[in-house]
Amino acid sequence: MEGGVELLLELRVTGFHARYGTGPKPRCRWGYPPSSSPRAPPDSLDPLARSAHAHQAVAHPPGTRRRRGAVTRTEIADRVFLALETASTPQHVAFLATFALPGDADPRHHVHRLLTRLRAAPVAAPFTFRLRHPGRRAFAAAWDVLDEQDVDRSHHVRRSALPTPGGASELHDLVSQLHSRPLDLTRPLWECHLIEGLAHDRYALYFKVHHALIDGLGAVQRLRYMLSADPLDDGVRALWSVAATDGAEPGGAEPGGAEPGGGGATPLARMLAGIGATMATGAAAGRAARKMAEGALAPDDPARAVPFAIPRSRVNGAVGQQRRVATRHYDFQRFRTAAHAAGVTVNDVLLSVCGGALRRCLAEAGTLPERSLTAGTPVSTRAAGDTETANAFAMTVMSLGTDVADPLERLRLVSRSSGIAKKELGELPPDAAGLYGALFTWPFVAQNVLGLGGRTRPPYNIVVSNVPGSPKQQYFAGSALESIHPLGSVCHGVRLFVAACSSSGRLNLGFVGDRDALPFLDDLAEYASDELGLLERALDLGRAELAPAEKDQVDS
Known part of the structure; x- marks a missing residue:
C-alpha cells in the first residue's frame, strides 16, 4: 500500500518536471542501447544463424551508442502496469498468430529450424531490460539494460507441441495456461512460444511481453518488421531485434544535451512558456471533469x-490466477460492409457485436443488468513513427448497448455513444488528452494498488481494444499468416478484455477472461459470430445465415 501511495504522489512530481523542464535532463526512452559482443564474420557462421547476423545492423545500427550495464528509469505511465502486477493480475499483453506451412515443408523440421534461427536472432532494447529491484517495482522501478549475450534465449524462446492433430480447443487450452503465468520479474519481461502440432500442416506463435515495455500499437509496429508481403522471403526477423532509439542521427547530440527544438532556452523561460500551456490544459481537463460529473448526476443522453x-455485473469483481482464452476471426469486409450500410464505423460494429454477445451470455445466466454495460476503449496518442514510447494511449468510455435487444437499434446507440466520447476527447488540447483518461484511470489504479480493486466499482465494465494491422497478405519465413489475435490483461474490477486486430484481410478477435468467474467465455466468442450475422440480416445484406466454413473459423 505504501508503494502505491508513493506512486500516486510521484505523478505530480514527474508531471511538474516534465512540464517546466526543471528535473533531470531528458534522455532516450530506452537509455543506452545494449552493447554487442564481437561476432565471427558471416562466412564462418552456421547457415541457420546467418540470417540473424545479417539483421544485427537493424538491432544495433552503425554509430549507435552502446554501454553495458546501463540503467534507465521507468516512465510513470509504464510504471502503472508494474504497480498492478501481482500473481493474480499479471500485466502482460500478447498475441497468438497461426501460420500455414509452405507447401513442401516438413512440419517438425520447419518448426525446429525456426526455433534455431529465432534463438540466434539479436536482442535489442527494450527486450534486454530487466527490473533492477522487482520487489520495489511499484515506487522505485528502474531497468538494468543487459548485454544481449546475457539474455537467456533458451528461456525466452520456447517450443511447445499439441497432441496431433491439434484443434482450436487444444490450442486455446495451451494458450490459456501460458497466458495465466506471470512473467519472471528477475529476467527481461517477454517470452515467445512456437507451437507445433496444429491440424492441416499449421503452427502457431504465442508472444507475450509486459505492458510496461510495449502497448498494443507498439507491438503491431514491431510485428510489421517480423512479417513480409513476399511469400518467397525466407528471412527470420524476430520482433525483439527491433531497436528503439532516440531518433538522433549517428553522431548527434548525446543524451542529456539540449532538448530538440528547445534552442538555448533557460529553465525559467521553459517554465514561463509551460505555465500558459499548463493553464490551458488544466482548464480543458477541468471542463471535461465537470462534464463527467454532470453526466453522472443527470445524464442528458442515455x-x-x-x-x-x-x-454491477459478473464481469466485474476480483480475479483469480487462471485465465481463459478464446479466439475468432472473420472476413474484414463483413465488418466494413455492415459499417458502410449503417453509416457508422467498423469500431462501432465491433462494440455492438460484443454488446449483443455479452447481453445473450448474461441473460442466459440470469444476470443481465437493466442498464447497459460500458466498455473502456483505448485511443492511441502515439505520434506517427514513434517506436520509442512504451505506452501512448488515452482511455474513453462507451456504451455497449446491452440493454437493447434489436441489433440495429443497439448499433445506433453504440455509434451515438462513441460519437459523444470522441467529441469530448477531440475538444481537448493534445496535452490534455492523457489527462482526460487519467481522470478515471488513476482512481482505478488507486483502487488496485490500495487493495480495493474488485470491491469498488471500476470506471467501465470491460475493455474493448481495436488495433489496425496490414490489409495485405503477410508471411513469416515463407509461411502464410492466417490470423493474429491480440490478447490483453485483466485486473481486479475488470474481468474481461476483448481485443481486435485486422490483418491479411481478416478481423481477428481475442477474448481473455477470468477462468472461474467467466466460464461462458467460449460461448461469448461463438455468440459474437451469431450477433454479426443477425446485424447483417437486420441491414438486409443478403446473409440469412453464416456459411458453415465461416462459422467454423476458430483458427483450427
Whole structure:
C-alpha cells in the first residue's frame, strides 16, 4: 500500500518536471542501447544463424551508442502496469498468430529450424531490460539494460507441441495456461512460444511481453518488421531485434544535451512558456471533469457513458490466477460492409457485436443488468513513427448497448455513444488528452494498488481494444499468416478484455477472461459470430445465415 501511495504522489512530481523542464535532463526512452559482443564474420557462421547476423545492423545500427550495464528509469505511465502486477493480475499483453506451412515443408523440421534461427536472432532494447529491484517495482522501478549475450534465449524462446492433430480447443487450452503465468520479474519481461502440432500442416506463435515495455500499437509496429508481403522471403526477423532509439542521427547530440527544438532556452523561460500551456490544459481537463460529473448526476443522453456510473455485473469483481482464452476471426469486409450500410464505423460494429454477445451470455445466466454495460476503449496518442514510447494511449468510455435487444437499434446507440466520447476527447488540447483518461484511470489504479480493486466499482465494465494491422497478405519465413489475435490483461474490477486486430484481410478477435468467474467465455466468442450475422440480416445484406466454413473459423 505504501508503494502505491508513493506512486500516486510521484505523478505530480514527474508531471511538474516534465512540464517546466526543471528535473533531470531528458534522455532516450530506452537509455543506452545494449552493447554487442564481437561476432565471427558471416562466412564462418552456421547457415541457420546467418540470417540473424545479417539483421544485427537493424538491432544495433552503425554509430549507435552502446554501454553495458546501463540503467534507465521507468516512465510513470509504464510504471502503472508494474504497480498492478501481482500473481493474480499479471500485466502482460500478447498475441497468438497461426501460420500455414509452405507447401513442401516438413512440419517438425520447419518448426525446429525456426526455433534455431529465432534463438540466434539479436536482442535489442527494450527486450534486454530487466527490473533492477522487482520487489520495489511499484515506487522505485528502474531497468538494468543487459548485454544481449546475457539474455537467456533458451528461456525466452520456447517450443511447445499439441497432441496431433491439434484443434482450436487444444490450442486455446495451451494458450490459456501460458497466458495465466506471470512473467519472471528477475529476467527481461517477454517470452515467445512456437507451437507445433496444429491440424492441416499449421503452427502457431504465442508472444507475450509486459505492458510496461510495449502497448498494443507498439507491438503491431514491431510485428510489421517480423512479417513480409513476399511469400518467397525466407528471412527470420524476430520482433525483439527491433531497436528503439532516440531518433538522433549517428553522431548527434548525446543524451542529456539540449532538448530538440528547445534552442538555448533557460529553465525559467521553459517554465514561463509551460505555465500558459499548463493553464490551458488544466482548464480543458477541468471542463471535461465537470462534464463527467454532470453526466453522472443527470445524464442528458442515455447513450452517454459515464466513468464509474456502471451497473454491477459478473464481469466485474476480483480475479483469480487462471485465465481463459478464446479466439475468432472473420472476413474484414463483413465488418466494413455492415459499417458502410449503417453509416457508422467498423469500431462501432465491433462494440455492438460484443454488446449483443455479452447481453445473450448474461441473460442466459440470469444476470443481465437493466442498464447497459460500458466498455473502456483505448485511443492511441502515439505520434506517427514513434517506436520509442512504451505506452501512448488515452482511455474513453462507451456504451455497449446491452440493454437493447434489436441489433440495429443497439448499433445506433453504440455509434451515438462513441460519437459523444470522441467529441469530448477531440475538444481537448493534445496535452490534455492523457489527462482526460487519467481522470478515471488513476482512481482505478488507486483502487488496485490500495487493495480495493474488485470491491469498488471500476470506471467501465470491460475493455474493448481495436488495433489496425496490414490489409495485405503477410508471411513469416515463407509461411502464410492466417490470423493474429491480440490478447490483453485483466485486473481486479475488470474481468474481461476483448481485443481486435485486422490483418491479411481478416478481423481477428481475442477474448481473455477470468477462468472461474467467466466460464461462458467460449460461448461469448461463438455468440459474437451469431450477433454479426443477425446485424447483417437486420441491414438486409443478403446473409440469412453464416456459411458453415465461416462459422467454423476458430483458427483450427
